[in-house]
Amino acid sequence: MKFGVPKEVFEGEARVALTPESAKQLQKLGYDCAVETGAGALAGFSDKDYAEAGVEVIKTAAALWKDCDIVAKVRQPSETEMKRLKSGQTLISFFNPGANEAGMEMAKSKGANVIAMEMVPRISRAQKMDALSSMANIAGYRAVIEASNNFGRFFTGQITAAGKVPPAKVLVVGAGVAGLAAIGTSTSLGAITYAFDVRPEVAEQVESMGAQFVYLDFEEEQQDGAATGGYASVSSPEFREAQLAKFRELAPEVDIVITTALIPNREAPELWTEDMVAAMKPGSVIVDLAAEKGGNCKLTKMDEKIVTENGVTIIGYTDFPSRMAAQASTLYSTNIRHMMTDLTPEKDGQIVHNMEDDVIRGATVTYAGAITFPPPPPKIK
Numbered sequence: 001m002k003f004g005v006p007k008e009v010f011e012g013e014a015r016v017a018l019t020p021e022s023a024k025q026l027q028k029l030g031y032d033c034a035v036e037t038g039a040g041a042l043a044g045f046s047d048k049d050y051a052e053a054g055v056e057v058i059k060t061a062a063a064l065w066k067d068c069d070i071v072a073k074v075r076q077p078s079e080t081e082m083k084r085l086k087s088g089q090t091l092i093s094f095f096n097p098g099a100n101e102a103g104m105e106m107a108k109s110k111g112a113n114v115i116a117m118e119m120v121p122r123i124s125r126a127q128k129m130d131a132l133s134s135m136a137n138i139a140g141y142r143a144v145i146e147a148s149n150n151f152g153r154f155f156t157g158q159i160t161a162a163g164k165v166p167p168a169k170v171l172v173v174g175a176g177v178a179g180l181a182a183i184g185t186s187t188s189l190g191a192i193t194y195a196f197d198v199r200p201e202v203a204e205q206v207e208s209m210g211a212q213f214v215y216l217d218f219e220e221e222q223q224d225g226a227a228t229g230g231y232a233s234v235s236s237p238e239f240r241e242a243q244l245a246k247f248r249e250l251a252p253e254v255d256i257v258i259t260t261a262l263i264p265n266r267e268a269p270e271l272w273t274e275d276m277v278a279a280m281k282p283g284s285v286i287v288d289l290a291a292e293k294g295g296n297c298k299l300t301k302m303d304e305k306i307v308t309e310n311g312v313t314i315i316g317y318t319d320f321p322s323r324m325a326a327q328a329s330t331l332y333s334t335n336i337r338h339m340m341t342d343l344t345p346e347k348d349g350q351i352v353h354n355m356e357d358d359v360i361r362g363a364t365v366t367y368a369g370a371i372t373f374p375p376p377p378p379k380i381k
């Protein structure tokens with residue numbers, strides 16, 4: 001079978017779903033590989049690099065979609081791309097199935113099988129295919145780099161002949177995958193790093209990375225809403241008040257705030273209010289990784305960088321993984337390659353779409369002319 005990757009069509013998207021290295025691995029699984037001309041250019045992979053790795057370079061997207069049995073992408077396909085789907089074809093991509101009924105209907109009517117990368121179950125066996133985590137890891141790292149680039153001061157404290165420099169103070173709100181990556185990056189740059197999460201079980205991880213967990217004076221357990229499978233749920237008004245009071249106390253102290261707080265299937269909780277921004281020192285920076293879901297900071301503007309009247313920079317970019325396109329493409333294409341390994345039990349270049357397999361079933365949103373989203377809960381933890 002032929003595995004193909006078109007150039008991403010979403011404006012500004014620099015990632016690509018296949019690197020020359022992953023193509024070599026896919027060939028060992030028995031697949032012929034193809035990319036559209038220029039598919040990897042923005043991520044630093046030239047057509048020549050692909051050709052040298054034995055990958056066919058196809059001139060147009062239309063020809064690639066027509067030629068390939070399996071098409072892999074990064075971004076949710078555009079309407080034009082969806083129209084190119086054909087019967088029996090397998091599409092592997094981020095697909096946003098929860099808000100993409102039209103896409104699933106189109107795939108169903110075309111008889112195409114769609115594997116949505118955001119639906120890979122978050123169980124141990126599937127970690128190697130967990131593209132949400134690999135992209136969140138990059139976003140967390142890049143958020144700190146972006147913050148430091150806009151901060152204009154050292155992160156680490158120094159005593160120099162020209163004077164004493166205090167270390168920067170960084171607060172990371174939300175210690176999931178992106179938050180932990182941000183914490184690791186911040187501590188490694190030498191900043192005093194604080195972190196808060198509604199899930200108290202992450203305190204140990206936060207502290208093991210050299211950061212201080214921010215505890216609340218709150219009588220009930222730190223996470224009051226019952227957590228669901230490691231995810232947060234909505235906080236009670238009392239808990240939220242205690243959390244905001246703590247943030248108000250920290251706002252004049254911290255130089256950098258990285259917010260990553262998300263609750264599945266909801267708008268991001270608003271945690272950094274206007275008065276907190278007003279209380280921050282000029283030159284401080286907020287990076288809001290929840291911008292796409294409405295933002296954790298009241299003043300965040302999605303995809304923009306703004307500077308407030310009191311000199312606080314607020315960054316609401318939503319393309320952090322694309323800003324590190326070479327790294328992001330390498331990790332993403334490895335996630336895809338692992339998915340392909342599981343789909344190819346005989347290593348003979350033939351897909352076996354085993355709907356009895358928890359991971360494949362969980363990620364499949366259309367199969368054999370039917371919509372298969374949402375999936376049943378996985379049996380294995």
Ligand code: NAD
Pocket residue numbers: 121122123124126127130133136173174175176177178179196197198199229230231232233235260261262263264269271
């Ligand atoms: P996420 O992106 O959904 O949320 C980010 C963080 O925000 C979470 O830690 C959440 O608790 C926190 N948060 C929500 N509301 C908050 C608030 N009001 N204040 C402060 N923080 C708030 O989370 P994620 O990064 O996708 O990770 C979610 C869970 O999934 C974690 O438990 C993680 O360990 C787990 N996980 C497991 C696997 C695996 O087993 N394969 C892989 C990845 C993640």
